[in-house]
Amino acid sequence: MTDQAMNQTRGAAALTDEAAARRVRRRHAANRRMQIYGLSAIGLAVLLLGVLLGSLLLTGTQAFVQTHIRFDVTIDADKVKADDLFDANWRGIAQDNFVRLFPEVTNRRDQRELVKMISNGAPYMLRDIVAADPSLIGRTFEVSFPAADPIDQFNKGVITRDVPEDQRIVTNKTVAWFDKLVAEDRISTPFNWSLFFSADSRFPELAGLSGAIVGSFYALLVCFLISFPVGIAAAVYLEEFAPKNRMTDLIEININNLAAVPSVVFGLLGLAVFLQFFGLPRSAPLVGGMVLALMTLPTIIIATRSALKAVPPSIRQAAFGIGASHHQVVMHHVIPLALPGAMTGTIIGLAQALGETAPLLLIGMNAFITSDPGGLMEPATALPTQIFIWADSPERGFVARTSAAILVLIGFLIIMNLLAVVVRQRLERKW
Amino acid sequence: MVTYAFLIIVAASVLGYLIGNSRAVGIRSGGSTMLHSLPSYHGAYVALWVGLPTFLLVLFWVALQGPVIDGLIMASLPDDKTAGLEQGALDLILSEIKSVAAGRVFGQPDAATLSAAGMYSDWHDIANVAMIVVVLAICVGALGLTRARIAAQFRARHSVERILNVIMITCSVLAILTTLGIVLSLLFESFRFFSHVPFYEFLFGLSWEPQIAMRADQVAGQGAFGAVPVFLGTILISFIAMMVAGPVGLLAAIYLAEYSSPRFRATVKPILEILAGIPTVVYGFFAVLTVAPALRDFGAMLGVDMAPNSALVAGAVMGIMIIPFVSSLSDDALAAVPQSLREGSYGLGATQAETIVAVLIPAALPGIVGGFLLAVSRAIGETMIVVMAAGLIATMSVNPFEAVTTVTVQIVTLLIGDTEFDNPKTLAAFALGLVLFLVTLALNVVALRIVRKYREKYD
Numbered sequence: 001m002t003d004q005a006m007n008q009t010r011g012a013a014a015l016t017d018e019a020a021a022r023r024v025r026r027r028h029a030a031n032r033r034m035q036i037y038g039l040s041a042i043g044l045a046v047l048l049l050g051v052l053l054g055s056l057l058l059t060g061t062q063a064f065v066q067t068h069i070r071f072d073v074t075i076d077a078d079k080v081k082a083d084d085l086f087d088a089n090w091r092g093i094a095q096d097n098f099v100r101l102f103p104e105v106t107n108r109r110d111q112r113e114l115v116k117m118i119s120n121g122a123p124y125m126l127r128d129i130v131a132a133d134p135s136l137i138g139r140t141f142e143v144s145f146p147a148a149d150p151i152d153q154f155n156k157g158v159i160t161r162d163v164p165e166d167q168r169i170v171t172n173k174t175v176a177w178f179d180k181l182v183a184e185d186r187i188s189t190p191f192n193w194s195l196f197f198s199a200d201s202r203f204p205e206l207a208g209l210s211g212a213i214v215g216s217f218y219a220l221l222v223c224f225l226i227s228f229p230v231g232i233a234a235a236v237y238l239e240e241f242a243p244k245n246r247m248t249d250l251i252e253i254n255i256n257n258l259a260a261v262p263s264v265v266f267g268l269l270g271l272a273v274f275l276q277f278f279g280l281p282r283s284a285p286l287v288g289g290m291v292l293a294l295m296t297l298p299t300i301i302i303a304t305r306s307a308l309k310a311v312p313p314s315i316r317q318a319a320f321g322i323g324a325s326h327h328q329v330v331m332h333h334v335i336p337l338a339l340p341g342a343m344t345g346t347i348i349g350l351a352q353a354l355g356e357t358a359p360l361l362l363i364g365m366n367a368f369i370t371s372d373p374g375g376l377m378e379p380a381t382a383l384p385t386q387i388f389i390w391a392d393s394p395e396r397g398f399v400a401r402t403s404a405a406i407l408v409l410i411g412f413l414i415i416m417n418l419l420a421v422v423v424r425q426r427l428e429r430k431w
Numbered sequence: 432m433v434t435y436a437f438l439i440i441v442a443a444s445v446l447g448y449l450i451g452n453s454r455a456v457g458i459r460s461g462g463s464t465m466l467h468s469l470p471s472y473h474g475a476y477v478a479l480w481v482g483l484p485t486f487l488l489v490l491f492w493v494a495l496q497g498p499v500i501d502g503l504i505m506a507s508l509p510d511d512k513t514a515g516l517e518q519g520a521l522d523l524i525l526s527e528i529k530s531v532a533a534g535r536v537f538g539q540p541d542a543a544t545l546s547a548a549g550m551y552s553d554w555h556d557i558a559n560v561a562m563i564v565v566v567l568a569i570c571v572g573a574l575g576l577t578r579a580r581i582a583a584q585f586r587a588r589h590s591v592e593r594i595l596n597v598i599m600i601t602c603s604v605l606a607i608l609t610t611l612g613i614v615l616s617l618l619f620e621s622f623r624f625f626s627h628v629p630f631y632e633f634l635f636g637l638s639w640e641p642q643i644a645m646r647a648d649q650v651a652g653q654g655a656f657g658a659v660p661v662f663l664g665t666i667l668i669s670f671i672a673m674m675v676a677g678p679v680g681l682l683a684a685i686y687l688a689e690y691s692s693p694r695f696r697a698t699v700k701p702i703l704e705i706l707a708g709i710p711t712v713v714y715g716f717f718a719v720l721t722v723a724p725a726l727r728d729f730g731a732m733l734g735v736d737m738a739p740n741s742a743l744v745a746g747a748v749m750g751i752m753i754i755p756f757v758s759s760l761s762d763d764a765l766a767a768v769p770q771s772l773r774e775g776s777y778g779l780g781a782t783q784a785e786t787i788v789a790v791l792i793p794a795a796l797p798g799i800v801g802g803f804l805l806a807v808s809r810a811i812g813e814t815m816i817v818v819m820a821a822g823l824i825a826t827m828s829v830n831p832f833e834a835v836t837t838v839t840v841q842i843v844t845l846l847i848g849d850t851e852f853d854n855p856k857t858l859a860a861f862a863l864g865l866v867l868f869l870v871t872l873a874l875n876v877v878a879l880r881i882v883r884k885y886r887e888k889y890d
Contacts, residue, residue, distance in 0.1 A: 027782050034784035038686025041679045042699055045754050049706055052751075055721045056713070230602045237599035248603075255606045260805070260875045261868065262812025264839050265613060268864040271846065272616035279497045294609050301606070327592045355710025358814035358839070362846050384712045384815075391716045391819060399720065406713050413708065 056410075060403030066192035066205060067147040067155040069118055069181060073097040075130060077138035085131050090123035094145075098122075101186070102177060114177060119146040121206040144188065146205045149397035151178060155187060158396065169396070195404060199371050200386065204397025207390070209405055214372045215285050215365065215380030216354060222289025222376065223296055223353050228346050230293075231300030232335075235342070238301070239308040240330045259298035266295050267362030275363060282364040283379035291359045296349040303345020307338040340427035344420045351416040355409065357384040383409045432559040436489045436566050443570035444482035450574065451477030454581050468588035476587040479594050480577045485566050492562050500554050501525060504547055617868060620861030627855040628656045633862060635659060639825035639836075641845060641856050656859055658866070660825035664742070664835030668817060669810040671746025671831055672753055676806060679750075680757025681799065687758070688765040689787055700759075707755040715819030718748040723820065735832055738822070743831040745821040749813055756806045764798025764882075765791055797881045804878035808871040814839040838863045 074097060080088040095115040099105065105114055122145040129143065130136050146152070150169045153159045155178070165172050181187050198208030234255075242248040270291035274280045280287050311334050319329040360366070366385045373380035381389065387409065390402040452474030459466050466473075505525060524544070531540050531548035532555075540548070581587070625633070636657015683703065687696050723744045730737040737743070768791050776786040792799070822834025823844055845860040 027785065031782040031784040034787065035686065035690050038682045038690060041682035042686060042703075044679055045683060045706065045751075045758075046699070046702055048751050048754075049702065051721065052709070052713075052717050055717065059720065230605055233599045233602035234606065237596075237603050241596065241599065242603070251603050251606055254610050256879075257872060257875060258606060258609060260808065260871065261613065262814070262839070262871055264812065264814040264842055265617075265864055265868050268842070268846075268861060269609070269613045269616055272620060272861070273612050277616075278494050279501070297606065297609070325588065325592065327588075327595060351708075355708075355712070357710065357712040358818070358843065361818075361843055366847065384710055387712050387716065388815070388819070391712075391719065402716055403720075406716060409710065410713070413710070417708070 056403045056406050058403075059400050060407045062156050062158070063195060063397075063400035063404035064192050065156075065189040066194070067152040068144045068188050068190060069098075069147050069151075070142060070144045070186045070188065071098055071101050072140055073126065073143050074140040075137050080130065080137050082134045082137055085127055085134075088127070090127045094118065094123045094126050101184075102180070105177075110173065113171070113173065117148055117151050117174065117177065119148050119205045120203050121146065121201070144190075146194075147187075149204045149395055150174075152205055153396050154178065155189065156400075158400075195401070196408075200368060200381065200389070201370060202368075204393075204395050204401055207398070207401055209383070209386060209408060211369055211372045212381045212383045212386035212405070213408075215288075216382040216384075218285035218373060218376055218380065219288040219292060219360075219365075219382055220350055220354060222286055223292040224346070224350060226290065226293035227296040227300055227349065231297050231346070232304055232342055234297070235301045235304035235308060236330060236335065239305045240334065241326070255298050255301055258294075259302065262358075263295060263356055264358040264362065266291050267359030269294070270359060270363045281377050281379070283367045283369075283381075284377045285365075285373060285380045285382075286376040287363050288360050288365050288380075288382060289376075291363060292353040292356060295356065295359070296346075296353050299349035299352065300342070300346050303348070304338065304342040307341025307345070308334060310341065311337045337429065340423055340429075344424045344428070347416055347420040347423065351413050351420075354412060354416070355384055357388055360385050361388065383412070432562065433489065433493055436562055437486075439563070439566055439570065440482055440485045440489070443485070443574065444478040447477035447481040447574050447577070448474035450578055451475070451581060451587075454578060455587075458581070458583050464583040466583055467586050468591075472587040472591050473581050473585070475591045476594075477574065477577045477581070479591065481570050481573045483594070483598075484573065485569050488569065489562065489566060492558075492565075496555075496558050496562075500551065500558065503554065504528060504551055507550065508547060509543055613868065617861055617865040620858050621865045624855060624858035624862045627858065632656060633658055633859075637827060639841075641841070641859050656855060658838075658863065660827045661836055661838055661841055661863070662866075663827060663829065664821070664825065665811055665837040665839075667742050667829050667831065667835055668746045668749065668821060668837055669807055671742060672749035672810045673803070673807060675747050675750025676753035676757045676810075677803065680754045680806075681761050683754070684758040684761035684765060685787055688762050689783060689791070703755045703758055705755075706752065709752075711752065711813060711815040712819070714748050714752050715815045715817075718744050718816060718820035722748055730832065737832045738834040740820060740822045740834045741832050742821065742835045745817050746831065748820060749810055749816050752813070752816065753806045753810060756809060757802060760802025760805060761795070761799050764795040764802060767798060768794045797884060801878040801882035804874050804881070808874035808878070811874075812839065812867060812871050814843060818843050838867050842867070 073094070075093065079093060095118075098115055098118055099111050102114060105111055125145055126143065147155065150159065151174070154170045154175070159168050159170055161175065170178075178187070194206065194208045196208060196213075197210050198206060199211035201207040238248060238251065242251075270287055274287045274290060275282060315333050315337065316329050319333045324332065360382050365380060365382050366389055367379050367381060368389070369379055369381060383405065387402055387405045390398045390405060452470045455466060455468075455470035455473035458464075459470065505521060508524070527540065528544055528547045528551055531544060532551040633656050636655065637659050638655040638657045639660050640655045687700060691699070723739055723741075726741070726744055726747070727737050727739060772790055772794055773786055776790045781789065817837045817840045821840055822836050823840065824834065825836045825841075826833060828835060842860045842863050845856055845863075
């Protein structure tokens, strides 16, 4: 309403009695209330988004660094044979060398508690270091190994000193040892590369995402290889060639309905058809990719069709006019012009597929796998299912890991969506 | 081996294209006659005939090789080893044979298993080599046959276009095949389930305890498959979600459509859409990490005892996820109301709020209702949030502070880690899936019908 109109209503109200003026004021107040309700609804939604992202960032950033403990290791030549590294008692070697930092701890029980401060993966890391450089046998060198999860949590302040001893996992004794290590400058918190470059593990301080990232990559690759050509072909046929009859109507209704089928139902389809009927292996990225492809198809078809619709008829008429066949018009002129739109739709569809969890759970892509999948038929996890597994794990350290994994997943989604925006802005033509 | 087969196919197709193309060029330059089709179409014709049949053959071969060899191996086992065993035990024997064949030997397998394992790997090797040989033979044969057809008068372009048509139609029909696959697999497994559990007991039974004993020596419940508590839990959580998303989404849409400046709208709308783009597993974790403790503390402050996985938590977080869904559909519905209706209302002296309540919402109601129904269907089918944040045990309760379970939670928990499809526990998941599919389908159809009817009114 313009100001002038408002003034007029106010003026008219002033001419009549007090009650009418009150009524007008009430009505305007109601209007303002409506605006406030709307604004607060938007504010609430944005606030919730902020809380969601904020809480993930708050817990997730911790997992991007990892507490390490530095100490000297002496490899006795009589304990380790260069030709049979697997035979040596690496656990014992790592623990003995670590205990040497605390000569005052002589009690066996205390020593057992003491060695729990370093990660369970330390013996294997030590073995790998020696395997990479056998000349280290018989020498003393400095290593920096991840601390066990409770120490890591304590160092990051998730577990605090003010909590009574019987309620926290880190005992007062361990705290004293930790303080000694800090005083000797043996504690460091470098960037946690293993989050990206190691596979899953039972121990939070060793668990990484590389297996899940590779699995997701394979699944998305299969999804793309199936859904992109099939989606484009279907869209081109329905938009450019299909006669208007009951069959094509049926296909159209079908595609629209498929887009609204709950994702878990696609999981049931994959389980019953791909695993049960065709006997494909469980947990394989191939099956995951095929299920995701069926889910992504409607998105790609709908996006490609609207891109095809946007190509102006004059292009088609010009091509027909110089004697091109219907197929030549479509293949040489219409599809190249519609391709950026189709690619945008495909990237967005793939981004949705990357975040999809439920169908992958049903076909078993939530297995516990401690190495990167070697191929399409090997058991694997995917990023969202890895998040699900970690979210279910009881160890404290996995809370931060889960948030960090979510941040990585959201990072990939942002990259894909930005790519879609770039493709749209750079390549798409407006007519 | 499959990789090699595909490489052979690609190489043979490229070769076919080059041969067809060069032969057509040769005809054109050699004789005085004009070609009917461009040389590239002749090349494409040869390439398609070489590549397509072999590609399909390899797909079928790969799909069937495993099951066929499995069947042959099982048939070749001595009768005394397989006689009288159930499907599950047979599968165990088969997987033992497979792991022995792959070199993972546990314990002492008996002689029959060892010889079967040897046969298994032999047959797989034979089948793989046979596949390559057959693919090569077909490639060469098709290359020869199609090359012979190339002539000046040969209508290569028409043939290629016909083949392309067939490919495109096949791709379009895949959508129907997917729906058929969903419906058939759900129906088939559901019928098997209903042969164990009566139909009426599933739909109207009041007790849901699907954790039955898988082996005779396990301690577990008798099993009860009355799905009413599960349906009730689904309805409760979806209702809570709509109580959050409905008002917030609708009010946000009203503000964006009627009050906001274009700039405000252009910034806020994408931010709201982010909520829809976040994967649902993230919402599930958010519910467990942040919302559940917050709501429990809040409830404790008010003196309400709340279960850690209460319906309220799952419903509220699901509501957050659905907000952009409701707001964008309501926004579309409001935007579709003709400007003349607004102006008529202003002309009578109504304020904007009065216009919205008395004119716009009634006019846009079918679209808004349609959007709400689509949102409800989304809420019912949503899986990860409830799997992570809702309960596993079915209770007949509509108390939002208690833990309830949903259809999707039950589907996932019944099927995680289980591959045997011969007991009611896993089959029940398919019956639930069938109900879920039918309900969401019905909601979508009704919603689209309502929206469409409404659109006809003003166009």
